[in-house]
Protein backbone atom coordinates (compact mmCIF):
# COMPACT_ATOMS: atom_id res chain seq x y z
CA UNK A 1 0.00 0.00 0.00
CA UNK A 2 1.32 3.49 -0.78
CA UNK A 3 2.58 5.40 2.26
CA UNK A 4 0.14 8.36 2.03
CA UNK A 5 -2.81 5.97 1.81
CA UNK A 6 -1.42 4.06 4.74
CA UNK A 7 -1.24 7.24 6.77
CA UNK A 8 -4.76 8.31 5.80
CA UNK A 9 -6.23 4.97 6.84
CA UNK A 10 -4.27 5.08 10.05
CA UNK A 11 -5.56 8.56 10.84
CA UNK A 12 -9.15 7.60 10.19
CA UNK A 13 -8.95 4.44 12.24
CA UNK A 14 -7.21 5.97 15.21
CA UNK A 15 -9.66 8.89 15.20
CA UNK A 16 -12.59 6.47 15.22
CA UNK A 17 -10.98 4.30 17.83
CA UNK A 18 -10.22 7.15 20.19
CA UNK A 19 -13.81 8.43 19.77
CA UNK A 20 -15.20 5.01 20.66
CA UNK A 21 -12.70 4.62 23.50
CA UNK A 22 -13.76 7.90 25.05
CA UNK A 23 -17.44 6.90 24.71
CA UNK A 24 -16.69 3.58 26.36
CA UNK A 25 -15.24 5.32 29.36
CA UNK A 26 -18.59 6.88 30.16
CA UNK A 27 -20.84 4.06 28.97
CA UNK A 28 -20.93 0.65 30.67
CA UNK A 29 -22.37 -0.89 27.50
CA UNK A 30 -19.63 0.16 25.17
CA UNK A 31 -16.52 -1.13 26.81
CA UNK A 32 -13.42 -2.11 24.91
CA UNK A 33 -11.96 -5.29 26.29
CA UNK A 34 -8.21 -5.71 26.55
CA UNK A 35 -8.34 -8.46 23.91
CA UNK A 36 -10.35 -6.60 21.27
CA UNK A 37 -8.53 -5.46 18.11
CA UNK A 38 -9.91 -1.99 18.62
CA UNK A 39 -8.46 -1.70 22.10
CA UNK A 40 -5.17 -2.97 20.77
CA UNK A 41 -5.32 -0.13 18.32
CA UNK A 42 -6.26 2.31 21.01
CA UNK A 43 -3.21 1.22 22.95
CA UNK A 44 -0.82 1.27 20.02
CA UNK A 45 -2.04 4.67 18.89
CA UNK A 46 -1.42 6.50 22.16
CA UNK A 47 -0.29 9.65 20.47
CA UNK A 48 -2.78 9.23 17.65
CA UNK A 49 -0.05 10.18 15.26
CA UNK A 50 0.50 8.55 11.89
CA UNK A 51 3.34 6.08 11.66
CA UNK A 52 6.54 7.33 10.16
CA UNK A 53 7.30 6.43 6.55
CA UNK A 54 8.29 2.77 6.20
CA UNK A 55 7.33 1.94 9.82
CA UNK A 56 6.28 -1.58 10.59
CA UNK A 57 2.55 -0.94 10.81
CA UNK A 58 0.36 -3.92 11.75
CA UNK A 59 -2.39 -4.50 9.27
CA UNK A 60 -3.88 -7.60 10.78
CA UNK A 61 -6.82 -5.66 12.29
CA UNK A 62 -7.81 -4.63 8.74
CA UNK A 63 -7.60 -8.25 7.69
CA UNK A 64 -9.73 -9.30 10.69
CA UNK A 65 -12.37 -6.65 9.86
CA UNK A 66 -12.48 -7.63 6.19
CA UNK A 67 -12.69 -11.36 6.95
CA UNK A 68 -15.42 -10.85 9.58
CA UNK A 69 -17.35 -8.55 7.23
CA UNK A 70 -17.15 -11.06 4.39
CA UNK A 71 -18.26 -13.92 6.63
CA UNK A 72 -21.20 -11.83 7.91
CA UNK A 73 -22.21 -10.89 4.37
CA UNK A 74 -22.03 -14.52 3.17
CA UNK A 75 -24.13 -15.60 6.15
CA UNK A 76 -26.83 -12.98 5.42
CA UNK A 77 -26.94 -13.83 1.71
CA UNK A 78 -27.32 -17.55 2.48
CA UNK A 79 -30.10 -16.83 5.01
CA UNK A 80 -31.92 -14.61 2.48
CA UNK A 81 -31.83 -17.35 -0.15
CA UNK A 82 -33.40 -19.77 2.30
CA UNK A 83 -36.20 -17.40 3.31
CA UNK A 84 -39.54 -17.81 1.46
CA UNK A 85 -40.27 -14.85 -0.82
CA UNK A 86 -43.52 -13.00 -0.18
CA UNK A 87 -44.78 -14.03 -3.59
CA UNK A 88 -43.16 -17.44 -3.60
CA UNK A 89 -44.84 -19.76 -6.08
CA UNK A 90 -44.76 -22.44 -3.37
CA UNK A 91 -47.57 -20.58 -1.60
CA UNK A 92 -49.92 -21.20 -4.47
CA UNK A 93 -49.58 -24.92 -3.85
CA UNK A 94 -51.79 -24.33 -0.84
CA UNK A 95 -54.57 -23.63 -3.33
CA UNK A 96 -54.09 -27.08 -4.77
CA UNK A 97 -51.95 -26.45 -7.83
CA UNK A 98 -50.52 -29.65 -9.26
CA UNK A 99 -47.49 -28.97 -11.46
CA UNK A 100 -48.41 -29.90 -15.05
CA UNK A 101 -47.42 -29.22 -18.61
CA UNK A 102 -50.69 -29.82 -20.48
CA UNK A 103 -53.81 -27.70 -19.99
CA UNK A 104 -56.57 -29.00 -17.74
CA UNK A 105 -59.17 -28.24 -20.43
CA UNK A 106 -58.97 -28.63 -24.15
CA UNK A 107 -60.12 -25.73 -26.30
CA UNK A 108 -62.31 -28.29 -28.11
CA UNK A 109 -64.35 -28.86 -24.96
CA UNK A 110 -64.23 -25.50 -23.26
CA UNK A 111 -64.48 -22.01 -24.71
CA UNK A 112 -62.54 -19.30 -22.91
CA UNK A 113 -62.82 -15.63 -23.85
CA UNK A 114 -60.55 -13.19 -22.07
CA UNK A 115 -62.15 -9.79 -21.40
CA UNK A 116 -59.71 -6.90 -21.05
CA UNK A 117 -59.88 -3.12 -20.78
CA UNK A 118 -58.73 -0.44 -18.41
CA UNK A 119 -60.16 -0.10 -14.91
CA UNK A 120 -63.74 1.09 -15.28
CA UNK A 121 -63.92 0.51 -19.04
CA UNK A 122 -67.17 -1.39 -18.53
CA UNK A 123 -65.98 -5.01 -18.72
CA UNK A 124 -68.27 -6.26 -15.96
CA UNK A 125 -71.25 -4.40 -17.43
CA UNK A 126 -70.77 -5.99 -20.85
CA UNK A 127 -70.06 -9.44 -19.40
CA UNK A 128 -73.49 -9.40 -17.71
CA UNK A 129 -75.12 -8.93 -21.13
CA UNK A 130 -73.05 -11.67 -22.73
CA UNK A 131 -73.92 -14.10 -19.93
CA UNK A 132 -77.63 -13.44 -20.46
CA UNK A 133 -77.55 -13.85 -24.25
CA UNK A 134 -74.82 -16.38 -24.93
CA UNK A 135 -74.85 -18.71 -21.90
CA UNK A 136 -71.38 -17.79 -20.78
CA UNK A 137 -70.22 -18.46 -17.27
CA UNK A 138 -68.70 -15.24 -15.95
CA UNK A 139 -65.53 -15.36 -13.87
CA UNK A 140 -64.05 -12.06 -12.78
CA UNK A 141 -60.44 -12.42 -11.62
CA UNK A 142 -60.88 -9.36 -9.39
CA UNK A 143 -64.02 -10.82 -7.78
CA UNK A 144 -62.28 -14.14 -7.14
CA UNK A 145 -59.33 -12.34 -5.54
CA UNK A 146 -61.65 -10.26 -3.34
CA UNK A 147 -63.50 -13.41 -2.26
CA UNK A 148 -60.19 -15.13 -1.43
CA UNK A 149 -59.08 -12.01 0.45
CA UNK A 150 -62.20 -12.19 2.62
CA UNK A 151 -62.19 -15.97 3.07
CA UNK A 152 -61.56 -16.71 6.74
CA UNK A 153 -58.23 -18.46 7.18
CA UNK A 154 -56.88 -17.58 3.75
CA UNK A 155 -53.12 -17.32 3.85
CA UNK A 156 -53.28 -14.89 0.92
CA UNK A 157 -55.78 -12.46 2.45
CA UNK A 158 -53.33 -9.79 3.55
CA UNK A 159 -51.22 -10.09 0.44
CA UNK A 160 -54.24 -9.69 -1.86
CA UNK A 161 -55.57 -6.74 0.15
CA UNK A 162 -52.25 -4.98 -0.25
CA UNK A 163 -51.93 -5.63 -3.96
CA UNK A 164 -55.49 -4.53 -4.73
CA UNK A 165 -55.23 -1.32 -2.71
CA UNK A 166 -52.06 -0.46 -4.63
CA UNK A 167 -53.42 -1.50 -8.00
CA UNK A 168 -50.74 -4.16 -8.41
CA UNK A 169 -51.04 -7.57 -10.01
CA UNK A 170 -51.25 -10.37 -7.47
CA UNK A 171 -48.66 -13.12 -8.14
CA UNK A 172 -50.05 -15.16 -11.00
CA UNK A 173 -49.98 -18.54 -9.27
CA UNK A 174 -52.69 -17.37 -6.90
CA UNK A 175 -54.99 -15.93 -9.58
CA UNK A 176 -54.55 -18.73 -12.11
CA UNK A 177 -55.31 -21.32 -9.47
CA UNK A 178 -58.40 -19.45 -8.28
CA UNK A 179 -59.64 -19.31 -11.87
CA UNK A 180 -58.97 -22.98 -12.50
CA UNK A 181 -60.71 -23.96 -9.27
CA UNK A 182 -63.72 -21.84 -10.22
CA UNK A 183 -63.89 -23.39 -13.70
CA UNK A 184 -63.72 -26.90 -12.30
CA UNK A 185 -66.39 -26.06 -9.71
CA UNK A 186 -68.68 -24.55 -12.36
CA UNK A 187 -68.39 -27.60 -14.61
CA UNK A 188 -68.76 -30.05 -11.70
CA UNK A 189 -71.83 -28.27 -10.36
CA UNK A 190 -73.51 -28.63 -13.75
CA UNK A 191 -73.46 -32.40 -13.02
CA UNK A 192 -72.78 -33.31 -16.65
CA UNK A 193 -69.38 -31.87 -17.28
CA UNK A 194 -71.34 -29.22 -19.12
CA UNK A 195 -72.88 -25.84 -18.36
CA UNK A 196 -76.43 -25.00 -19.42
CA UNK A 197 -76.49 -27.94 -21.81
CA UNK A 198 -73.36 -26.68 -23.57
CA UNK A 199 -69.70 -27.34 -23.28
CA UNK A 200 -68.22 -24.91 -20.77
CA UNK A 201 -68.11 -21.32 -22.02
CA UNK A 202 -66.25 -18.90 -19.83
CA UNK A 203 -65.81 -15.17 -19.90
CA UNK A 204 -62.67 -14.51 -17.91
CA UNK A 205 -63.07 -10.87 -16.95
CA UNK A 206 -60.09 -8.65 -16.10
CA UNK A 207 -57.55 -11.33 -16.96
CA UNK A 208 -54.78 -11.83 -18.05
CA UNK A 209 -53.39 -8.54 -16.75
CA UNK A 210 -49.75 -9.53 -17.10
CA UNK A 211 -47.81 -11.62 -19.65
CA UNK A 212 -46.84 -14.32 -17.18
CA UNK A 213 -50.52 -14.89 -16.35
CA UNK A 214 -51.41 -15.21 -20.03
CA UNK A 215 -48.77 -17.86 -20.66
CA UNK A 216 -49.43 -19.74 -17.46
CA UNK A 217 -53.20 -19.88 -17.99
CA UNK A 218 -53.05 -20.94 -21.62
CA UNK A 219 -50.39 -23.55 -20.91
CA UNK A 220 -51.84 -25.05 -17.78
CA UNK A 221 -55.59 -24.33 -17.74
CA UNK A 222 -57.05 -23.72 -21.18
CA UNK A 223 -56.11 -21.97 -24.42
CA UNK A 224 -58.30 -18.91 -25.01
CA UNK A 225 -60.42 -18.42 -28.13
CA UNK A 226 -59.89 -14.67 -28.36
CA UNK A 227 -59.57 -11.47 -26.34
CA UNK A 228 -62.42 -9.00 -26.11
CA UNK A 229 -60.82 -5.64 -25.49
CA UNK A 230 -62.86 -2.65 -24.31
CA UNK A 231 -61.07 0.52 -25.26
CA UNK A 232 -61.88 3.63 -23.24
CA UNK A 233 -60.13 6.98 -22.61
CA UNK A 234 -58.60 7.37 -19.16
CA UNK A 235 -60.63 10.48 -18.28
CA UNK A 236 -63.89 8.61 -18.94
CA UNK A 237 -62.75 5.58 -16.92
CA UNK A 238 -61.75 7.84 -14.04
CA UNK A 239 -65.15 9.54 -14.09
CA UNK A 240 -66.90 6.15 -14.02
CA UNK A 241 -64.76 4.76 -11.23
CA UNK A 242 -65.10 7.81 -8.99
CA UNK A 243 -68.82 7.61 -9.52
CA UNK A 244 -68.87 3.88 -8.76
CA UNK A 245 -66.72 4.55 -5.69
CA UNK A 246 -69.59 6.44 -4.06
CA UNK A 247 -71.38 3.15 -3.48
CA UNK A 248 -69.11 0.23 -4.40
CA UNK A 249 -67.28 -0.04 -1.08
CA UNK A 250 -64.20 -1.10 -3.04
CA UNK A 251 -60.91 -0.14 -1.39
CA UNK A 252 -59.47 0.75 -4.80
CA UNK A 253 -62.22 3.03 -6.11
CA UNK A 254 -60.55 6.19 -4.83
CA UNK A 255 -58.41 8.78 -6.59
CA UNK A 256 -55.07 7.48 -5.31
CA UNK A 257 -55.69 3.80 -6.06
CA UNK A 258 -57.23 4.67 -9.44
CA UNK A 259 -54.04 6.49 -10.42
CA UNK A 260 -51.99 3.43 -9.49
CA UNK A 261 -54.36 1.11 -11.35
CA UNK A 262 -54.06 3.22 -14.50
CA UNK A 263 -50.29 3.06 -14.31
CA UNK A 264 -50.35 -0.72 -13.91
CA UNK A 265 -52.77 -0.98 -16.80
CA UNK A 266 -50.51 1.03 -19.14
CA UNK A 267 -47.24 -0.53 -18.05
CA UNK A 268 -48.25 -4.13 -17.44
CA UNK A 269 -51.62 -4.96 -18.98
CA UNK A 270 -51.50 -3.10 -22.31
CA UNK A 271 -48.49 -5.21 -23.38
CA UNK A 272 -50.76 -8.26 -23.00
CA UNK A 273 -53.34 -6.70 -25.33
CA UNK A 274 -50.55 -5.78 -27.77
CA UNK A 275 -49.22 -9.33 -27.63
CA UNK A 276 -52.57 -10.87 -28.55
CA UNK A 277 -53.18 -8.14 -31.11
CA UNK A 278 -50.00 -9.15 -32.94
CA UNK A 279 -51.32 -12.71 -33.02
CA UNK A 280 -54.60 -11.46 -34.55
CA UNK A 281 -56.58 -12.65 -31.52
CA UNK A 282 -58.06 -9.33 -30.30
CA UNK A 283 -61.59 -8.03 -30.88
CA UNK A 284 -61.50 -4.35 -30.03
CA UNK A 285 -64.67 -2.52 -29.03
CA UNK A 286 -65.01 1.21 -28.38
CA UNK A 287 -66.25 1.39 -24.77
CA UNK A 288 -66.94 5.13 -24.75
CA UNK A 289 -70.61 5.19 -25.87
CA UNK A 290 -73.48 4.34 -23.59
CA UNK A 291 -73.65 0.70 -22.41
CA UNK A 292 -76.40 -0.42 -24.84
CA UNK A 293 -74.42 0.86 -27.81
CA UNK A 294 -71.22 -0.74 -26.60
CA UNK A 295 -73.11 -4.00 -26.33
CA UNK A 296 -74.58 -3.73 -29.84
CA UNK A 297 -71.09 -3.20 -31.19
CA UNK A 298 -69.84 -6.16 -29.16
CA UNK A 299 -72.51 -8.43 -30.63
CA UNK A 300 -71.74 -7.28 -34.13
CA UNK A 301 -68.05 -7.93 -33.68
CA UNK A 302 -68.32 -11.38 -32.12
CA UNK A 303 -70.83 -12.60 -34.70
CA UNK A 304 -69.33 -15.44 -36.68
CA UNK A 305 -66.57 -16.07 -34.13
CA UNK A 306 -68.01 -19.43 -33.17
CA UNK A 307 -69.41 -18.73 -29.75
Ligand SMILES: Nc1ncnc2c1ncn2[C@@H]1O[C@H](COP(=O)(O)OP(=O)(O)OP(=O)(O)O)[C@@H](O)[C@H]1O
Nearest residue numbers: 118119120121122123124125240244289290291294
Ligand atom coordinates in the same frame (compact mmCIF):
# COMPACT_ATOMS: atom_id res chain seq x y z
N1 LIG B 1 -70.68 2.53 -21.38
C1 LIG B 1 -70.77 3.08 -20.19
N2 LIG B 1 -71.07 4.37 -20.04
C2 LIG B 1 -71.16 4.93 -18.82
N3 LIG B 1 -70.98 4.26 -17.67
C3 LIG B 1 -70.67 2.95 -17.76
C4 LIG B 1 -70.55 2.29 -19.01
N4 LIG B 1 -70.22 1.01 -18.79
C5 LIG B 1 -70.15 0.87 -17.47
N5 LIG B 1 -70.41 2.02 -16.83
C6 LIG B 1 -70.38 2.28 -15.41
O1 LIG B 1 -69.00 2.48 -15.08
C7 LIG B 1 -68.66 1.82 -13.88
C8 LIG B 1 -67.59 0.77 -14.17
O2 LIG B 1 -68.15 -0.25 -14.96
P1 LIG B 1 -67.72 -1.76 -14.79
O3 LIG B 1 -67.77 -2.12 -13.37
O4 LIG B 1 -68.54 -2.55 -15.74
O5 LIG B 1 -66.23 -1.62 -15.29
P2 LIG B 1 -65.03 -2.66 -15.21
O6 LIG B 1 -64.24 -2.48 -16.43
O7 LIG B 1 -65.54 -4.03 -14.94
O8 LIG B 1 -64.26 -2.08 -13.95
P3 LIG B 1 -63.15 -2.77 -13.05
O9 LIG B 1 -62.06 -3.20 -13.95
O10 LIG B 1 -62.73 -1.70 -12.14
O11 LIG B 1 -63.79 -3.89 -12.34
C9 LIG B 1 -69.93 1.22 -13.36
O12 LIG B 1 -70.46 2.10 -12.40
C10 LIG B 1 -70.84 1.11 -14.57
O13 LIG B 1 -72.19 1.23 -14.25
Ligand SMILES: O=c1ccn([C@@H]2O[C@H](COP(=O)(O)O)[C@@H](O)[C@H]2O)c(=O)[nH]1
Nearest residue numbers: 141142163164167168169170206207209
Ligand atom coordinates in the same frame (compact mmCIF):
# COMPACT_ATOMS: atom_id res chain seq x y z
O1 LIG C 1 -55.62 -10.99 -12.79
C1 LIG C 1 -55.79 -10.11 -11.92
C2 LIG C 1 -56.96 -9.36 -11.81
C3 LIG C 1 -57.09 -8.43 -10.82
N1 LIG C 1 -56.08 -8.23 -9.94
C4 LIG C 1 -56.17 -7.25 -8.85
O2 LIG C 1 -57.53 -6.98 -8.56
C5 LIG C 1 -57.77 -5.59 -8.70
C6 LIG C 1 -59.19 -5.34 -9.10
O3 LIG C 1 -59.47 -5.98 -10.34
P1 LIG C 1 -60.85 -5.63 -11.11
O4 LIG C 1 -60.78 -6.39 -12.41
O5 LIG C 1 -60.84 -4.16 -11.34
O6 LIG C 1 -61.97 -6.07 -10.25
C7 LIG C 1 -56.71 -5.14 -9.70
O7 LIG C 1 -56.45 -3.76 -9.65
C8 LIG C 1 -55.52 -5.95 -9.21
O8 LIG C 1 -54.96 -5.39 -8.06
C9 LIG C 1 -54.93 -8.97 -10.04
O9 LIG C 1 -53.98 -8.81 -9.26
N2 LIG C 1 -54.81 -9.91 -11.02
